[in-house]
Amino acid sequence: MARTVGFFTDTTLCIGCKACEVACKEWNQLPGHAPAFGDGYDNTGQLDEQNWRHVQFHERTTPKGGVAWNMMSDVCKHCTQASCMEVCPTNAIIKTEFDTVYIQPSVCNGCRDCIAACPYHVIGFDEASGLARKCTFCYDRLQANLLPACAKACPTESIKFGDLGTMREIAGARLNQLRGQGMAEARLYGDKEYGGLHALFLLTDKPEAYGLPNAENAVLPSRNNIRNYLGSVVTAAIGVVGAVFAFRERGGKG
Amino acid sequence: MPQHFVAPPQWEWYIVWYFFLGGLAGGAYALGAILRLMGDQRDAPVSRIAFLLTFPLLAICPILLTLDLGRPLRFWHMMIDSRTFTLNFKYWSPMSVGVWVLLVFSLFALISFLEAFGTWRSGKAPFLTGGLGRLFMIVGAFFGLFLAGYTGVLLSVSNQPVWSDTWALGGLFLASGLSVAAAALTLMTRLGRHEASAEAKLTRVDRYFTVLELVLLVAFFVSLGAVGSQFLQPRWLALWVVVLIGILVPLGLHLASARRTPALLAAVLTLVGGLALRIVVVFGAQM
Numbered sequence: 030m031a032r033t034v035g036f037f038t039d040t041t042l043c044i045g046c047k048a049c050e051v052a053c054k055e056w057n058q059l060p061g062h063a064p065a066f067g068d069g070y071d072n073t074g075q076l077d078e079q080n081w082r083h084v085q086f087h088e089r090t091t092p093k094g095g096v097a098w099n100m101m102s103d104v105c106k107h108c109t110q111a112s113c114m115e116v117c118p119t120n121a122i123i124k125t126e127f128d129t130v131y132i133q134p135s136v137c138n139g140c141r142d143c144i145a146a147c148p149y150h151v152i153g154f155d156e157a158s159g160l161a162r163k164c165t166f167c168y169d170r171l172q173a174n175l176l177p178a179c180a181k182a183c184p185t186e187s188i189k190f191g192d193l194g195t196m197r198e199i200a201g202a203r204l205n206q207l208r209g210q211g212m213a214e215a216r217l218y219g220d221k222e223y224g225g226l227h228a229l230f231l232l233t234d235k236p237e238a239y240g241l242p243n244a245e246n247a248v249l250p251s252r253n254n255i256r257n258y259l260g261s262v263v264t265a266a267i268g269v270v271g272a273v274f275a276f277r278e279r280g281g282k283g
Numbered sequence: 284m285p286q287h288f289v290a291p292p293q294w295e296w297y298i299v300w301y302f303f304l305g306g307l308a309g310g311a312y313a314l315g316a317i318l319r320l321m322g323d324q325r326d327a328p329v330s331r332i333a334f335l336l337t338f339p340l341l342a343i344c345p346i347l348l349t350l351d352l353g354r355p356l357r358f359w360h361m362m363i364d365s366r367t368f369t370l371n372f373k374y375w376s377p378m379s380v381g382v383w384v385l386l387v388f389s390l391f392a393l394i395s396f397l398e399a400f401g402t403w404r405s406g407k408a409p410f411l412t413g414g415l416g417r418l419f420m421i422v423g424a425f426f427g428l429f430l431a432g433y434t435g436v437l438l439s440v441s442n443q444p445v446w447s448d449t450w451a452l453g454g455l456f457l458a459s460g461l462s463v464a465a466a467a468l469t470l471m472t473r474l475g476r477h478e479a480s481a482e483a484k485l486t487r488v489d490r491y492f493t494v495l496e497l498v499l500l501v502a503f504f505v506s507l508g509a510v511g512s513q514f515l516q517p518r519w520l521a522l523w524v525v526v527l528i529g530i531l532v533p534l535g536l537h538l539a540s541a542r543r544t545p546a547l548l549a550a551v552l553t554l555v556g557g558l559a560l561r562i563v564v565v566f567g568a569q570m
Contacts, residue, residue, distance in 0.1 A: 118379040119360040139353015145292035145441035159353030246286040253439040256450035261432035264454035271491035
């Protein structure tokens, strides 16, 4: 049944257990990469063709001088105005009946233009299949009226799933609640960016601290079409005039 | 400074060579057409060389692009929607536009190649004559120039650092395409035996294009502002030096002398600089 669905990820409830990552990999049969151990608890690294959920661990200094984590389970934002879908030359990237953004594996030819376009570092190129891959919003599960695997597995309900309108209401109420409790830095991400995201996030820091472009920088690739074509046209005109001028002179000095 | 959290698309050598050869082929056709339309009888051999050069170079381009795909056998999905079997064309996606331009321009380049080949090998009279022939070459030159420039627009229509932070990339690649095309034609005419007047014209046009490229290069860095610091790593700085040598040294040589050896050196440096420009822009932004 067609409906407009959404995630609401409340980062204040995330405990960094990575159950969402595991459930995603199990359901979608993603083998994952070998873990990379650095100086933090994040051994997933980034969203890509194998990681469709990524629990970020950001260390920050608290007002009292201690150290705390800002954790966030990152995922494809399923943008209403999706940069990936905008540039895709094969129409492999479509909007589903759930208003989510889906890469059709039978259509994608692995040109990777979508990877260059996605401002959230979501899509990765899968060498084995030769395709661009990302979160499908568990398209197959939605069709069977099931919750996405990550939302189903999340033990703290940091990841909520439902109709987008309901998610917006829950997110707004939670934001008011936290601000009422004195958490002035709490903010909602995704209600305006790219025409509204289908993955809303409640953050406790600036969006850029979580690797999310702020509203000013959340822009579509097509913004550069006119000004770059215009630059080309002016250059072409000057070049052609120069060539005409150079070629018309009859055997002049070099 | 613009924020970027984007992943690199892993566009590498196939794409660099496509950008270089596409720019060279597009520029060469445009120069051949302008020389044919504006020049005199003594320029005909150089114009013919331009058309003889364009199509073979252009023929390599779709091969490079297909090999770069994750699923090369699905190259046709670029042009035909594999679900509905209708034509795919998105004017707001330069990759979609570019595929069609490459196809259409190839037809123009092929016909001009066949004409040039016929006049060269068999001494046949050219058939692209009269008003229709002129129109054919003007339209072909338009597509050639489009091919040379859109590759920069393709990079810009993304959310990649550097690429998406400038308005000058399309113009820069176009100016460079014209410059390397003039250099390649200079190289081929000076190595053969051709009219001195045609050689002089090529040198003169190459000088214009080199200045144009230099202006666009400055505009590119001005438009980038602080983002340009991305190129401060030693390996990219070294490549920029090659790019600059490919612009400034030929310019100096053109101004100093019109003799054969400096002209050949200038042409080689321009070609190397044009390739270095595409390497540094394509790879430098993806690191």
